[in-house]
Structure formats: structure tokens, C-alpha cells
Amino acid sequence: MRLDDVIATLRDIVGVRHVLTDPDTVAGHVVDWTGRFRGSTPAVVRPQNVEEVAAVLGACNDAGVAVVPQGGNTGLVGGSVPLHGEVVLDLRRLDEMTAVDTRAAQVTAQAGVTLARLQAHAAASGWQYGIDLSARDTATVGGMIATNAGGMHVLRYGSTRRQVAGIEAVLADGRVLRRLEGLDKDNTGYDLAGLLCGSEGTLAVVTAARLRLVPRPAYSVVTLLAFDVVDAALDAVGTLRQGLDDLHAVELFFQDGLDVICDMWRLRQPFDVRHLAFVLVEAAGGSDPTESLATCVANLHGVADDVVAADPAAARSLWRYREAHTDVINLVGTPLKLDITVPLDVLGSFVSTVRRRVAAVAPSAKVWLFGHAGDGNLHVNVTGVDPDDDRVTNAVLECVAELHGSISAEHGIGTAKRRWLHLVRSPEEIATMRAIKGALDPKGTLNPHVLLPPADDVDSGSRF
Amino acid sequence: MRLDDVIATLRDIVGVRHVLTDPDTVAGHVVDWTGRFRGSTPAVVRPQNVEEVAAVLGACNDAGVAVVPQGGNTGLVGGSVPLHGEVVLDLRRLDEMTAVDTRAAQVTAQAGVTLARLQAHAAASGWQYGIDLSARDTATVGGMIATNAGGMHVLRYGSTRRQVAGIEAVLADGRVLRRLEGLDKDNTGYDLAGLLCGSEGTLAVVTAARLRLVPRPAYSVVTLLAFDVVDAALDAVGTLRQGLDDLHAVELFFQDGLDVICDMWRLRQPFDVRHLAFVLVEAAGGSDPTESLATCVANLHGVADDVVAADPAAARSLWRYREAHTDVINLVGTPLKLDITVPLDVLGSFVSTVRRRVAAVAPSAKVWLFGHAGDGNLHVNVTGVDPDDDRVTNAVLECVAELHGSISAEHGIGTAKRRWLHLVRSPEEIATMRAIKGALDPKGTLNPHVLLPPADDVDSGSRF
Numbered sequence: 001m002r003l004d005d006v007i008a009t010l011r012d013i014v015g016v017r018h019v020l021t022d023p024d025t026v027a028g029h030v031v032d033w034t035g036r037f038r039g040s041t042p043a044v045v046r047p048q049n050v051e052e053v054a055a056v057l058g059a060c061n062d063a064g065v066a067v068v069p070q071g072g073n074t075g076l077v078g079g080s081v082p083l084h085g086e087v088v089l090d091l092r093r094l095d096e097m098t099a100v101d102t103r104a105a106q107v108t109a110q111a112g113v114t115l116a117r118l119q120a121h122a123a124a125s126g127w128q129y130g131i132d133l134s135a136r137d138t139a140t141v142g143g144m145i146a147t148n149a150g151g152m153h154v155l156r157y158g159s160t161r162r163q164v165a166g167i168e169a170v171l172a173d174g175r176v177l178r179r180l181e182g183l184d185k186d187n188t189g190y191d192l193a194g195l196l197c198g199s200e201g202t203l204a205v206v207t208a209a210r211l212r213l214v215p216r217p218a219y220s221v222v223t224l225l226a227f228d229v230v231d232a233a234l235d236a237v238g239t240l241r242q243g244l245d246d247l248h249a250v251e252l253f254f255q256d257g258l259d260v261i262c263d264m265w266r267l268r269q270p271f272d273v274r275h276l277a278f279v280l281v282e283a284a285g286g287s288d289p290t291e292s293l294a295t296c297v298a299n300l301h302g303v304a305d306d307v308v309a310a311d312p313a314a315a316r317s318l319w320r321y322r323e324a325h326t327d328v329i330n331l332v333g334t335p336l337k338l339d340i341t342v343p344l345d346v347l348g349s350f351v352s353t354v355r356r357r358v359a360a361v362a363p364s365a366k367v368w369l370f371g372h373a374g375d376g377n378l379h380v381n382v383t384g385v386d387p388d389d390d391r392v393t394n395a396v397l398e399c400v401a402e403l404h405g406s407i408s409a410e411h412g413i414g415t416a417k418r419r420w421l422h423l424v425r426s427p428e429e430i431a432t433m434r435a436i437k438g439a440l441d442p443k444g445t446l447n448p449h450v451l452l453p454p455a456d457d458v459d460s461g462s463r464f
Numbered sequence: 465m466r467l468d469d470v471i472a473t474l475r476d477i478v479g480v481r482h483v484l485t486d487p488d489t490v491a492g493h494v495v496d497w498t499g500r501f502r503g504s505t506p507a508v509v510r511p512q513n514v515e516e517v518a519a520v521l522g523a524c525n526d527a528g529v530a531v532v533p534q535g536g537n538t539g540l541v542g543g544s545v546p547l548h549g550e551v552v553l554d555l556r557r558l559d560e561m562t563a564v565d566t567r568a569a570q571v572t573a574q575a576g577v578t579l580a581r582l583q584a585h586a587a588a589s590g591w592q593y594g595i596d597l598s599a600r601d602t603a604t605v606g607g608m609i610a611t612n613a614g615g616m617h618v619l620r621y622g623s624t625r626r627q628v629a630g631i632e633a634v635l636a637d638g639r640v641l642r643r644l645e646g647l648d649k650d651n652t653g654y655d656l657a658g659l660l661c662g663s664e665g666t667l668a669v670v671t672a673a674r675l676r677l678v679p680r681p682a683y684s685v686v687t688l689l690a691f692d693v694v695d696a697a698l699d700a701v702g703t704l705r706q707g708l709d710d711l712h713a714v715e716l717f718f719q720d721g722l723d724v725i726c727d728m729w730r731l732r733q734p735f736d737v738r739h740l741a742f743v744l745v746e747a748a749g750g751s752d753p754t755e756s757l758a759t760c761v762a763n764l765h766g767v768a769d770d771v772v773a774a775d776p777a778a779a780r781s782l783w784r785y786r787e788a789h790t791d792v793i794n795l796v797g798t799p800l801k802l803d804i805t806v807p808l809d810v811l812g813s814f815v816s817t818v819r820r821r822v823a824a825v826a827p828s829a830k831v832w833l834f835g836h837a838g839d840g841n842l843h844v845n846v847t848g849v850d851p852d853d854d855r856v857t858n859a860v861l862e863c864v865a866e867l868h869g870s871i872s873a874e875h876g877i878g879t880a881k882r883r884w885l886h887l888v889r890s891p892e893e894i895a896t897m898r899a900i901k902g903a904l905d906p907k908g909t910l911n912p913h914v915l916l917p918p919a920d921d922v923d924s925g926s927r928f
Binding site for chain 2: 018041101102103104105119126127145148150154158161162171175176177178179181182183184185186187188189190191192194195197198199203204214215217218234235237238239241242243244245246285286287288291292341342343344345372375376377404405406407408409411412413417421424425426428429430431432433435436438439440450452
């Protein structure tokens with residue numbers, strides 16, 4: 001079938017005005033928001049329901065035309081843009097939600113619902129969605145499931161996979177998997193919903209999900225701890241995890257980051273003397289955690305100083321020291337940004353080694369470290385280098401791999417990190433993933449150029 | 465290759481004394497503990513490490529010999545016994561654990577470690593494993609992962625899948641998947657560990673797992689609520705889930721069960737007058753949840769009466785009303801036991817409908833209902849009928865399916881429920897599961913006679 005015929009078929013399915021082919025109207029769909037990943041597409045297709053998604057995918061599969069699913073397009077690894085001329089499947093018209101099921105503490109949302117709408121909908125019924133991240137106004141339910149999105153509260157609620165109690169998705173050939181009952185206990189075969197979470201649109205296109213909600217905490221308390229020894233700070237993280245089950249966040253940053261923040265934003269330093277590392281702790285729950293947090297902190301070793309927020313405004317001030325890192329580092333210079341995890345017991349090794357490794361390949365580089373210490377997740381920002389300098393990326397990711405960490409904590413592999421996947425996934429794991437991909441998408445038309453290393457391209461029967 | 469030659473190869477791999485063929489020594493391996501499922505085997509193989517497991521599976525796969533993995537053999541659905549003459553792979557010699565990693569709150573345990581040993585090991589370091597179930601002295605880590613075991617605290621900590629932070633497993637052909645780093649944030653491809661959880665030994669044999677631990681709660685409080693209207697009891701479950709994030713258990717039972725317990729065990733009724741339904745609530749956490757529980761209960765509608773345990777002994781007494789159900793019903797008569805989940809918003813419909821449906825096919829039957837209301841999980845026990853009466857099983861499971869529930873809440877499908885899988889899994893889901901099975905075990909030698917419906921047998925290249 002000629003591509004024009006495929007596009008005519010797509011117009012029959014979704015209606016003429018929902019197949020965009022004009023270069024101006026598709027422009028926003030072919031580039032990611034950072035501008036780093038830019039491609040082209042013969043058509044952007046905008047179905048309005050699961051039946052249309054099924055028909056679109058079936059038609060493309062029949063014709064051997066590759067498809068890239070796209071939600072809010074807020075990804076950072078080039079996983080949702082047509083870099084090889086794929087058809088773009090825009091899911092944002094699937095934007096309905098059911099009423100919150102207060103007995104089950106769940107809601108069903110279609111793929112195109114934004115995180116902010118989901119959060120507001122849950123809040124209106126007295127609940128909260130366990131995931132929060134800064135792209136909330138644009139990121140969609142479907143995209144967050146495809147990438148197993150993390151964010152600020154993974155320590156407390158887990159990543160997106162844990163929020164998903166059921167899924168509706170369309171396979172490459174248009175068959176529909178639907179299991180939206182949201183049963184907490186259900187041992188009737190393979191966990192297909194969990195498999196699709198984080199599969200980056202390569203196994204099926206998520207059209208809706210049954211999502212778990214969590215109670216809104218009635219109380220919260222924030223404290224900032226200062227340390228003069230990195231290992232003491234990391235030991236404190238472990239002790240806090242053990243001592244407090246109301247832990248909402250355990251964040252780490254260093255004096256160098258704090259200095260530039262206080263300098264540029266004219267903030268007062270949180271402590272009178274300088275220290276080396278800082279741990280920000282938030283505890284929150286249905287009963288007041290202030291006392292248990294204080295008891296736990298009193299038993300920590302190596303705390304050089306500490307401050308407890310007296311009120312919500314003071315809590316926001318303490319959080320600002322942590323959250324300002326991204327903006328302030330961007331002011332220092334365009335950073336090379338990597339997002340990694342290492343096991344907590346080697347986080348100390350990573351902190352010292354990564355600075356040395358980067359210095360060896362880029363003596364002018366300045367390495368900034370901050371992130372979610374409770375998860376072993378650090379944001380590695382490097383300034384004073386070309387952000388596309390693969391030597392720096394290699395140095396950081398090889399260091400991560402040697403310490404048995406993950407080269408992608410929350411952003412996924414996409415296009416950007418396929419070349420490095422072998423650093424953290426064994427040949428047996430990659431072969432197993434390829435076997436699953438081949439079983440669910442034998443013609444290779446679903447997002448065929450992301451996640452698995454490029455050898456997959458050769459195997460794929462895709463025309464694009 | 466002749467079967468004798470395969471067995472000789474297995475002896476070379478694990479040593480002569482770890483290949484059992486004598487009928488007396490294999491007797492305990494060919495029947496489940498209830499005695500309902502009994503088979504036969506040419507050999508029970510007892511490897512001592514992952515390398516031996518890999519060699520055993522590779523040899524059997526080469527020869528097309530089917531293998532049933534076996535842990536503590538405490539399952540209830542015939543999933544771990546050689547009903548078709550399979551070789552039994554006994555994993556219990558893989559019984560080592562690492563020290564508890566207190567920073568990460570994790571431990572690595574081999575497949576043969578029992579739950580009780582794991583719990584004791586965690587407790588010795590001040591931690592707790594999130595799963596507890598009554599077969600704890602015998603059930604093994606590998607078996608609990610293969611069946612995604614649930615138990616008493618699923619509401620708080622989730623089922624086994626949520627505890628698994630990493631896995632080591634051997635594929636059907638002997639290749640080893642190993643990812644034991646236990647990273648909380650790791651988005652580098654498909655979640656193979658999650659896929660293996662609950663796959664009942666059909667995709668790979670789990671040899672070890674990195675398991676998450678949880679803090680031991682410092683405080684706990686137990687209360688028993690009485691209701692005269694079932695829907696009020698079920699509404700209370702939803703409200704409790706919303707109001708309390710320290711909720712450890714929300715259990716449901718009825719006056720008929722309570723009557724027979726108090727009668728047979730000569731216990732005093734918890735309330736002066738009789739009611740219809742009872743909800744047992746436990747809250748536990750790092751700070752005292754007594755006040756928040758009391759506030760939450762005060763705002764519930766339809767509570768006819770309530771009692772709060774004043775001390776741990778009183779808490780145990782309240783729990784006894786719930787836990788005694790299994791034993792006492794066994795005294796009434798040998799029950800047909802089913803373990804199901806329905807969505808919380810139709811739990812009320814299920815409670816009334818299932819009694820009517822069973823009565824229609826078995827007028828002499830008495831239906832007992834109790835279970836984990838917070839999860840929508842009820843144990844359906846039927847006395848006064850033949851426990852093998854498929855008409856009763858049909859009546860219950862079809863009722864579950866009509867209400868979009870699960871025919872297996874925690875026990876899995878195994879051999880027992882394969883015939884009913886189509887009630888709750890669509891042809892598309894079953895085909896997708898078959899495709900995954902075919903991709904990971906193309907020769908069909910790994911536990912080929914469980915989980916997927918019998919058509920699979922025909923497709924399988926297995927000799928057994």
C-alpha cells in the first residue's frame with residue numbers, strides 16, 4: 001500500500017481534520033521541547049477514542065508503517081518524536097476521566113489527560129495522585145505510564161508503575177487489551193499492565209488506565225540537616241528510612257550548589273557556618289510526625305547542625321534551597337544533564353568518583369550534584385563543557401555502570417541512551433526484551449527506534 | 465535423548481545424591497499439602513546454586529523434558545507438583561541471604577529461603593518484610609515470587625511484586641537473567657522482574673531476589689466496628705482508606721461466622737446485641753494512630769457499635785474473631801474453598817448474589833464469607849456440598865466474572881483454575897500471554913501444564 005493510501009485510510013478512520021499533514025500544523029509534533037530531537041512525519045493522527053486508536057494502529061500495521069505514540073511530548077530522551085519519519089499518533093483527544101471511586105480510592109483516566117487535571121480531579125474528591133513532577137501541566141497519563149514517570153514522591157508512593165491498577169491498551173495490530181477493574185489482589189496470569197509501564201510505546205499504546213489514589217496527608221514537617229562528612233549524610237538517609245514510615249522526601253545537595261543559589265538569588269545561608277553536605281527531610285501523614293522526626297534526628301550520627309521549619313512558609317524556604325538548583329545551574333551555563341541512580345551503599349563512592357572521572361576528560365568542567373538521595377537518584381549537571389560532549393556522558397554513565405547503577409532513573413532510554421543500554425542491561429536481558437518485543441509487535445511498527453539498541457532496526461520489518 | 469540419559473546428565477550436574485528417583489524419597493514432592501493434587505516424576509533434582517539450576521534447565525530443554533519448579537510446595541492450585549510426569553526442580557538448597565542493607569532497606573535472598581527465616585533475619589536488623597502469611601514456616605521466597613503471594617498486609621505494603629526490587633532467574637534454556645542491584649528508580653527497559661512475579665514458573669525459574677524491607681511500626685491500634693447494613697460497612701471501608709494512611713488491615717466478616725466461632729470456641733460475643741456485618745480495622749505506624757483512627761471512626765455513617773482494643777491482648781482477642789473463621793468452618797464440614805476479588809463498589813452485590821447463586825445449584829449449601837475487605841478480597845467457603853462440586857465452583861466464579869472480579873485473589877491459576885481463566889481474561893489477553901510464553905520458552909519445557917488454558921499443551925513441544 002502506498003503511503004498516500006494509508007493516509008487516506010487514516011482520514012476515513014478519524015476524519016479529515018484529525019489527520020494533520022501540513023508542515024506548519026505538524027511542527028509542534030516533530031520536535032521535543034528542548035529542541036534537541038527533531039524529525040519529520042507524513043502525518044499526525046488524532047483519534048478520539050480507543051476504537052479509532054485500534055483502527056489506526058491496525059491500518060498502519062497492515063501497511064508496515066511505523067508509528068510513534070505521543071502525549072504531552074515532555075520527554076527528555078527523544079522517545080516521542082518521529083526521528084525516522086514515523087506517523088505520529090497524538091493521544092491528547094482521549095481526555096476523559098471517570099468520577100473518583102472513593103471506596104476503591106481509584107479513578108480511570110484516558111491517556112491524554114494531563115497530570116494537572118488528574119491532580120485537580122483527585123483533590124476535588126479529597127484524594128491525591130501519588131505522582132508529582134514539574135511538567136504537570138503538559139505531561140499526560142499515557143506518556144507517564146509509557147515512561148514509568150517518577151518525580152518527587154517516589155520514596156513515599158513509588159513510581160507510576162505502582163499507581164497503575166489496570167490498563168487499556170492497543171497492540172501493534174489493533175487488538176485491544178482492557179483490564180480496568182483495578183483489583184488490588186489479582187493473580188490470574190502475567191502482569192501485562194506492569195509490563196507496559198516503562199515500555200516507551202514499543203509494546204502497545206496505552207489508551208486509558210485505572211489509577212490508584214492516596215490520602216492527602218493532614219500533617220507535614222520539614223527539616224534541613226547539615227553534615228561535614230558525606231558518608232555521615234548518607235548513613236543518615238538509611239537511618240531516616242528505617243525510623244520514619246511517614247517519610248515523604250529525602251533530598252541531598254552540597255555546599256557548592258547552596259553557595260551559588262544564595263549568591264544569585266540573594267538568599268540567606270540556612271546555617272551560620274559552612275558545611276559539606278545537606279539532607280532535606282519531609283515527613284507527612286495522617287498524624288503529626290513532628291515528634292517522631294525529632295526523635296529520629298536526635299539519634300543520627302554526625303549531624304553538624306539542623307533547622308526545623310516552624311510553619312509552611314519556612315518549609316517552602318527550606319525546599320527552595322533544593323529546588324533552586326536546576327534554575328541556578330542553568331544561569332551558570334548550559335549544563336549537560338544526566339539523571340542516574342546508584343545503590344545507596346555506593347552513593348558515596350559515586351559522589352567522589354564521578355567528579356574525578358569528569359575532570360579527567362574535561363578539566364574545565366564543573367560537576368553539580370543534587371537529587372533524591374532516598375532513592376539513590378542524583379541529577380548530574382556538568383557545566384563548562386559542550387552539552388553534547390559524549391566523552392563526559394561516557395565518563396558519567398560508565399561510572400554509574402561500574403557501581404551497578406542505572407543510566408536512567410526516571411527519563412527512560414528513548415533515542416538518547418540506546419547506545420549506552422548495554423552498560424546496565426546484560427546481553428541476556430536485552431535478548432529477552434527483544435523476544436518480548438518480537439512476540440507483541442512482530443512487524444516492528446510500534447515506536448521501533450527507541451529503547452532497544454539499534455540492531456533492532458535491522459531486524460524490524462518496518463518501512464521507516 | 466532417552467530419559468535415562470537425561471537423568472544421568474542431571475546426576476553429573478548436581479551429584480548423584482541430589483537426583484532423587486526412589487518412589488519413597490520423591491513421595492513428598494509429587495503431591496500438594498492438601499492431598500488434592502497428586503502426580504509422579506522420573507526425578508527430583510536438587511541443585512545448590514544458580515549455575516546448577518542453569519545447567520539442569522539447559523539439559524532438560526535440550527532434551528525436551530518438562531520441568532516443574534518447586535519451593536515449599538504450599539500452593540493450593542496444583543502449580544508445583546508433577547501432574548504430567550515432569551521432572552521436579554527442588555529449589556530449597558538455594559537458601560542463603562545477604563546481610564540486611566540498612567541504607568537501602570533491602571536484602572537479597574535465594575529462592576529456597578523460607579518466609580519465616582526471612583522475617584527473622586529482617587527483624588534481627590530492626591526491619592520487617594512486608595508480606596506475612598500463615599504458611600510462613602514452609603513457603604519459600606521463590607514460590608512466593610512465582611505466585612505473587614499476598615497475605616495479611618497487602619492493603620499496607622502491596623503483594624509480593626511490590627516487594628521485589630530485583631531478581632535473578634534462569635530462562636528455560638539455561639540463560640541467566642541477573643539484576644539484583646535493587647534500584648528504586650530504574651527506567652532502562654521492560655520490567656522483567658515484575659513480569660516473572662506471578663508467572664507461576666512458566667517463564668523462568670527464580671533463583672534469588674532483592675527484596676524491599678519496611679520499618680517496624682512503633683505503634684498500633686485495633687478496633688472492631690459493627691454494622692446493621694452491609695452497604696454501610698462497605699462505605700466505611702472506603703472512608704477508612706481515605707482517612708487513614710496508617711491503615712494496616714481492614715477485614716470483613718458476618719454475624720453467622722461470628723456466631724459459630726463464639727459457640728464452638730466458647731468466646732464471648734464482642735457486642736451485647738447481634739448485628740449484621742463487622743469491620744476489623746488495624747492502624748499502625750511510626751507515630752500513634754489512636755487519635756486519627758478515633759476521629760475517622762467518629763465520622764463514619766451507620767456504625768451500630770464499636771470497641772477499641774485497650775492493650776495488645778485485647779487487640780489479639782479482636783483479631784481472633786476474624787482469624788478463627790478458617791478453623792471453625794473446617795469443623796462445620798469440609799469446605800469448598802475459593803479465593804476471589806471483586807471491585808469494592810460491587811462487593812455488596814457480590815455478597816448477596818453469590819449466596820443466591822450457590823443456593824440455586826446446591827440448596828443444602830451454606831456459604832461463609834470473610835476476608836480482606838480493604839482489598840476487595842473475600843474467602844468464599846461453602847459447606848454442605850461436595851468440595852469437588854464444579855457446579856458450585858461455576859456458580860461462584862461466574863458471579864465473580866460478571867462483577868468484573870478476579871477468580872484468583874492470591875493463590876494463582878495453577879492447574880486448578882485453568883479451565884476458568886477465560887472468565888476473567890479476554891482472548892486478546894490470553895493470546896498475549898501465550899505470545900510471551902512462546903517468546904521466553906519456545907520449546908515449552910517450563911511448567912507447561914499450569915496457568916494458560918489446556919490448548920497450550922497441544923502447542924507445546926514438551927515430551928511430557
